[in-house]
Amino acid sequence: MNQHAKVDIRHSTCPHDCPSACALDVEVLEGRSIGRIRGSKQQTYTAGVVCAKVARYAERIHHSERLMYPLRRTGPKGSGQFARISWDEALDEIAARFDAAEREFGAESVWPYYYAGTMGLVMRDGLNRLSHVKKYSRFYATICSTIARIGFTVGTGKIAGVDPREMGVSDLVVIWGTNPVNTQVNVMTHASRARKERGAKIAAVDVYNNETMKQADIKILLRPGTDGAFACAVMHVLFREGLADRDYLARYTDCPDQLEAHLKTRTPAWASAISGVPVEEIEAFARMVGQTKRSFFRLGYGFTRSRNGAAQMHAALCIPAVTGAWQYEGGGAFFNNAGIWRFDESIIEGHDAIDPATRVLDQSKIGRILTGDAEALKGGGPVKAMLIQNTNPMTVAPEQALVRQGFAREDLFVAVHEQFMTETAQMADIVLPATMFMEHDDLYYGGGHQHISVGPKLIDPPGECRSNHEVMQALGRRLNAVHPGFDMTARELIDATLKKSGHGDIDTLEAELWRDLQPDFRTSHYLDGFAHADGKFHFKVDWGRVPVGSGGLMGAWERMPSLPDHWTIIEEADEQHPFRLATSPSRSFLNTSFNETPSSQAREGAPTVMIHPEDAKALSVADGDPVTLGNMRGETTLTARLFDGVRRGVLIAESIHPNKAHIGGRGINMLTGAEAVAPVGGAAFHDNKVWLRKASTLA
Numbered sequence: 054m055n056q057h058a059k060v061d062i063r064h065s066t067c068p069h070d071c072p073s074a075c076a077l078d079v080e081v082l083e084g085r086s087i088g089r090i091r092g093s094k095q096q097t098y099t100a101g102v103v104c105a106k107v108a109r110y111a112e113r114i115h116h117s118e119r120l121m122y123p124l125r126r127t128g129p130k131g132s133g134q135f136a137r138i139s140w141d142e143a144l145d146e147i148a149a150r151f152d153a154a155e156r157e158f159g160a161e162s163v164w165p166y167y168y169a170g171t172m173g174l175v176m177r178d179g180l181n182r183l184s185h186v187k188k189y190s191r192f193y194a195t196i197c198s199t200i201a202r203i204g205f206t207v208g209t210g211k212i213a214g215v216d217p218r219e220m221g222v223s224d225l226v227v228i229w230g231t232n233p234v235n236t237q238v239n240v241m242t243h244a245s246r247a248r249k250e251r252g253a254k255i256a257a258v259d260v261y262n263n264e265t266m267k268q269a270d271i272k273i274l275l276r277p278g279t280d281g282a283f284a285c286a287v288m289h290v291l292f293r294e295g296l297a298d299r300d301y302l303a304r305y306t307d308c309p310d311q312l313e314a315h316l317k318t319r320t321p322a323w324a325s326a327i328s329g330v331p332v333e334e335i336e337a338f339a340r341m342v343g344q345t346k347r348s349f350f351r352l353g354y355g356f357t358r359s360r361n362g363a364a365q366m367h368a369a370l371c372i373p374a375v376t377g378a379w380q381y382e383g384g385g386a387f388f389n390n391a392g393i394w395r396f397d398e399s400i401i402e403g404h405d406a407i408d409p410a411t412r413v414l415d416q417s418k419i420g421r422i423l424t425g426d427a428e429a430l431k432g433g434g435p436v437k438a439m440l441i442q443n444t445n446p447m448t449v450a451p452e453q454a455l456v457r458q459g460f461a462r463e464d465l466f467v468a469v470h471e472q473f474m475t476e477t478a479q480m481a482d483i484v485l486p487a488t489m490f491m492e493h494d495d496l497y498y499g500g501g502h503q504h505i506s507v508g509p510k511l512i513d514p515p516g517e518c519r520s521n522h523e524v525m526q527a528l529g530r531r532l533n534a535v536h537p538g539f540d541m542t543a544r545e546l547i548d549a550t551l552k553k554s555g556h557g558d559i560d561t562l563e564a565e566l567w568r569d570l571q572p573d574f575r576t577s578h579y580l581d582g583f584a585h586a587d588g589k590f591h592f593k594v595d596w597g598r599v600p601v602g603s604g605g606l607m608g609a610w611e612r613m614p615s616l617p618d619h620w621t622i623i624e625e626a627d628e629q630h631p632f633r634l635a636t637s638p639s640r641s642f643l644n645t646s647f648n649e650t651p652s653s654q655a656r657e658g659a660p661t662v663m664i665h666p667e668d669a670k671a672l673s674v675a676d677g678d679p680v681t682l683g684n685m686r687g688e689t690t691l692t693a694r695l696f697d698g699v700r701r702g703v704l705i706a707e708s709i710h711p712n713k714a715h716i717g718g719r720g721i722n723m724l725t726g727a728e729a730v731a732p733v734g735g736a737a738f739h740d741n742k743v744w745l746r747k748a749s750t751l752a
């Protein structure tokens with residue numbers, strides 16, 4: 054950095070797909086470029102801490118390989134051969150291809166596709182407005198949070214919980230099914246504070262001895278998909294040993310006697326056989342939870358990415374209801390705060406233009422959809438044209454073999470609006486260069502905390518990059534899409550959304566930097582009753598009557614257990630597939646964001662799979678050997694890493710590396726499935742049976 058450069062410290066909010074949504078202090082150099090980024094010390098959840106990958110964001114925003122100009126494909130699909138064109142040429146061609154598809158095959162043959170590459174409401178969700186106004190196929194978002202959300206909601210009645218800053222005044226922080234050292238570092242800030250200032254214990258429940266578990270005092274190492282069994286045995290011990298809070302149960306829960314009777318057979322020995330956790334560890338954990346009033350359950354997404362994920366979330370959530378931990382400061386549970394924002398996104402998304410008759414296509418089933426699966430297409434015609442923003446399905450979507458086959462279709466027109474030449478952009482007909490968050494205005498919320506904020510434009514974008522909203526406006530004009538949202542600037546959309554949501558206006562929020570929307574203590578702890586009509590926490594669930602999204606009920610919801618249990622629907626290992634694989638998040642990539650930055654690439658190295666040394670020995674696999682994993686969906690080849698921090702028979706591939714980084718070019722999602730997880734959809738990324746063999750060649 055030029056020592057004499059003029060440096061302004063400006064506020065922003067991290068836009069990435071991470072519950073921390075950190076408040077940022079950004080060095081803006083000479084009004085033109087970005088220097089160091091630090092976490093805001095004033096914002097009490099961020100508390101001065103950001104992850105390393107965003108601290109060094111300058112290498113991403115000023116990366117020499119950013120897309121700068123619109124491009125048109127000149128060679129075969131996927132060849133990487135493109136030529137520069139003007140914005141007018143690019144937009145005219147997209148509009149012409151969309152109109153042609155609509156004329157020949159109907160409006161539903163166009164499928165705008167997006168996701169969480171940015172979490173700003175305007176830039177993330179604005180594509181829905183185009184879909185709604187034009188009656189294109191609608192988009193059902195399932196790839197991330199549907200499973201976890203429904204599993205929490207059925208217990209409390211609402212996706213909201215204890216103020217996550219209360220982890221700092223807890224006596225036991227249970228970090229369950231999430232690895233915040235890698236994925237939301239601020240959880241560790243508050244949990245560590247409790248340990249330092251109060252002597253609190255940190256417990257980690259997970260499928261491998263990850264970076265969070267390494268820092269924990271109590272380590273519960275499970276087989277994937279067995280958290281429900283473990284939770285049931287913990288509650289069995291709580292009832293058996295008089296550690297259940299019967300007064301709390303009687304006042305605040307729906308059927309404690311039924312639960313207690315049901316759990317009689319869910320013994321530690323039963324759960325140990327399923328989960329691999331020794332009986333004495335289950336009992337010790339239960340006693341600690343039962344004897345520690347201020348036990349804070351920080352529940353994550355990871356353990357819900359399983360075919361039984363919603364039931365698993367609900368089972369874990371039942372524990373603090375049995376102990377009555379919700380009554381105490383520093384006690385209770387938290388997963389996400391989606392229930393407190395009350396954002397009215399009707400202008401951004403064009404809710405008034407929704408035609409319920411248009412089909413809704415499941416994001417996770419993109420491979421099946423693009424290859425003509427009648428069920429995935431909802432009985433309708435093929436998808437013929439797409440515009441993709443903020444996501445990289447060629448790498449992140451399940452059933453990659455089908456996704457690749459689909460994007461290779463010559464009759465499919467694809468436009469991708471991106472920051473880098475991702476593996477999806479390489480398959481496109483038209484590629485458009487996109488802004489990054491400090492180059493446009495947007496509105497943010499923190500899923501993992503309680504603040505909303507405006508992230509303002511701080512610098513001009515490079516080259517000819519345009520924001521998602523600018524592209525929506527330009528396409529809207531060409532496609533005769535009429536809606537007030539197309540005529541408003543991003544700032545006007547933010548302002549209108551804040552006003553409609555009862556959150557004031559953009560100028561006020563910008564001046565405040567952020568606003569803390571945490572409900573009061575009694576509400577956050579459900580001391581005046583839970584959010585169900587009967588005011589009770591629900592141990593018993595009627596899965597056929599849960600709140601559903603536009604996709605309706607899905608999967609084997611009729612077979613879900615009504616009381617907390619181990620639901621055996623998971624993809625168990627078998628003779629042909631003796632291993633269970635989880636594709637857990639790496640530290641330096643965020644899905645596929647950051648897998649273009651040199652420091653993240655250097656830290657993550659080549660794709661590896663962790664395997665227990667005894668399993669490796671049985672297969673004559675040595676550390677560093679190339680190994681191929683496979684199942685009925687496909688194969689991928691990576692490097693074996695011997696690691697005794699997993700149960701026998703469990704494999705962990707920290708992800709998501711580019712497909713091309715894998716030996717042979719096939720990525721980890723060759724192995725993952727897209728069948729809908731009950732009851733409202735989702736993808737079971739950590740629930741895969743696979744075989745493993747030593748790769749014979751490096752090709």
Ligand code: SF4
Nearest residue numbers: 067071074075104107
């Ligand atoms: S921890 Fe998450 S929200 Fe915070 S800076 Fe890193 S990626 Fe962004």
